[in-house]
Amino acid sequence: MIMVFCQQDDGNLHRVGLELLSKAVELAKDIDAKVTAVTVGSDISHLATTLTQYGADRVILVKSELLEMYNSDLYTKALSEVVEKEKPEIFLIGATQLGRELGPRLAARLKTGLTADCTHLEIDKETKLLLMTRPAFGGNLMATIVCPNHRPQMATVRPGIFEPHTSDTVKSAEIVEYTPSISFEDARIVVEEFFEKVREDLDITQAQVIVSGGRGVGSAEGFEKLRELANLLGGTLAGSRAAVDNGWIDKDRQVGQTGKVVKPKLYIAIGISGAIQHLAGIQEGTYIVAINKDADAPIMKIADLGIVGDWQPIVNGLIKKLSKKASKEDDYEMARS
Ligand SMILES: Cc1cc2nc3c(=O)[nH]c(=O)nc-3n(C[C@H](O)[C@H](O)[C@H](O)COP(=O)(O)OP(=O)(O)OC[C@H]3O[C@@H](n4cnc5c(N)ncnc54)[C@H](O)[C@@H]3O)c2cc1C
Numbered sequence: 001m002i003m004v005f006c007q008q009d010d011g012n013l014h015r016v017g018l019e020l021l022s023k024a025v026e027l028a029k030d031i032d033a034k035v036t037a038v039t040v041g042s043d044i045s046h047l048a049t050t051l052t053q054y055g056a057d058r059v060i061l062v063k064s065e066l067l068e069m070y071n072s073d074l075y076t077k078a079l080s081e082v083v084e085k086e087k088p089e090i091f092l093i094g095a096t097q098l099g100r101e102l103g104p105r106l107a108a109r110l111k112t113g114l115t116a117d118c119t120h121l122e123i124d125k126e127t128k129l130l131l132m133t134r135p136a137f138g139g140n141l142m143a144t145i146v147c148p149n150h151r152p153q154m155a156t157v158r159p160g161i162f163e164p165h166t167s168d169t170v171k172s173a174e175i176v177e178y179t180p181s182i183s184f185e186d187a188r189i190v191v192e193e194f195f196e197k198v199r200e201d202l203d204i205t206q207a208q209v210i211v212s213g214g215r216g217v218g219s220a221e222g223f224e225k226l227r228e229l230a231n232l233l234g235g236t237l238a239g240s241r242a243a244v245d246n247g248w249i250d251k252d253r254q255v256g257q258t259g260k261v262v263k264p265k266l267y268i269a270i271g272i273s274g275a276i277q278h279l280a281g282i283q284e285g286t287y288i289v290a291i292n293k294d295a296d297a298p299i300m301k302i303a304d305l306g307i308v309g310d311w312q313p314i315v316n317g318l319i320k321k322l323s324k325k326a327s328k329e330d331d332y333e334m335a336r337s
Pocket residue numbers: 138139213214215216217239240241242243254255256257258259260270271272273274275276277278281291292293294297309310311312
């Protein structure tokens with residue numbers, strides 16, 4: 001059996017769980033296995049239908065009022081009970097902040113290995129082992145890791161790597177409710193309240209157009225210009241790690257190996273050199289426009305279109321052109337109405 005942990009927040013499923021369910025359906029064919037989705041929480045019964053649509057043969061709802069809010073001690077205990085009972089061959093978790101905390105704790109509890117932050121999964125045709133691939137040595141090579149002697153074979157997988165697919169046929173799945181033997185005393189940390197961060201922009205993993213800035217942009221004010229360009233293009237703003245370290249953009253908008261993997265149609269990289277760790281976050285098939293004053297910057301070698309020069313007059317020019325176009329379109333709309 002392949003088990004997929006499907007994270008929910010406030011009764012809404014995180015997309016990465018659905019991505020992994022779809023991948024699990026594919027992997028399951030190679031080892032002739034069934035796919036089980038497991039989700040944890042308090043009021044979660046309504047999620048079973050969606051999990052079935054995305055390919056689960058079986059859905060386990062791990063329910064308790066103590067699990068209403070995420071708590072790593074309680075989640076680890078509850079999930080380890082389920083894994084010990086069900087004995088899956090493979091256990092997949094999305095590499096969200098929650099998944100990155102939960103995965104290693106769970107693996108330690110289950111005395112198995114974990115390959116963190118995978119970007120590729122497949123089954124070895126001969127050994128039937130899960131081949132878990134992730135960037136290594138600062139992204140300079142890809143390492144494929146196997147877990148031959150312990151079960152389950154565990155991996156956390158980055159969001160945005162696999163496409164979620166609903167099943168072509170109307171599926172029915174076995175729905176199981178599981179009450180874990182957890183108590184308040186099992187939690188060493190008490191979560192009293194969650195403060196939700198208000199997200200102003202679209203999640204970068206979902207954006208079709210991304211305007212991304214690096215150290216070369218030089219300031220937070222520079223990023224405001226980039227935001228203006230992104231808005232005119234109907235896109236969103238992202239950045240390199242250098243931009244995040246400088247405090248010009250939030251960490252959740254970082255593209256790259258230690259940030260997020262993106263696959264927009266258009267990626268405009270401004271003042272970004274194109275370090276391998278940054279490029280690890282841009283999926284193939286993306287049209288890359290690079291604006292850089294250095295014609296020999298590595299980004300220029302992979303860009304579909306390279307514009308050499310200081311970013312400011314180039315971006316100002318683009319904003320001017322696009323604003324004119326937008327106001328002409330508005331005039332046209334007004335004239336028609
Ligand atoms: C383990 C590890 C993980 C990492 N993970 C990530 C990651 O997830 N994401 C990430 O981005 N990085 C990551 N890094 C860091 C990465 O190696 C680079 O240091 C970083 O990407 C550099 O950011 P940058 O391109 O913005 O800055 P720089 O490399 O300093 O490049 C700035 C660019 O701006 C250009 N420039 C300067 N002024 C102008 C101007 N006025 N107009 C136009 N162009 C100009 C320069 O020519 C230069 O090419 C990681 C590193 C390690 C070791």
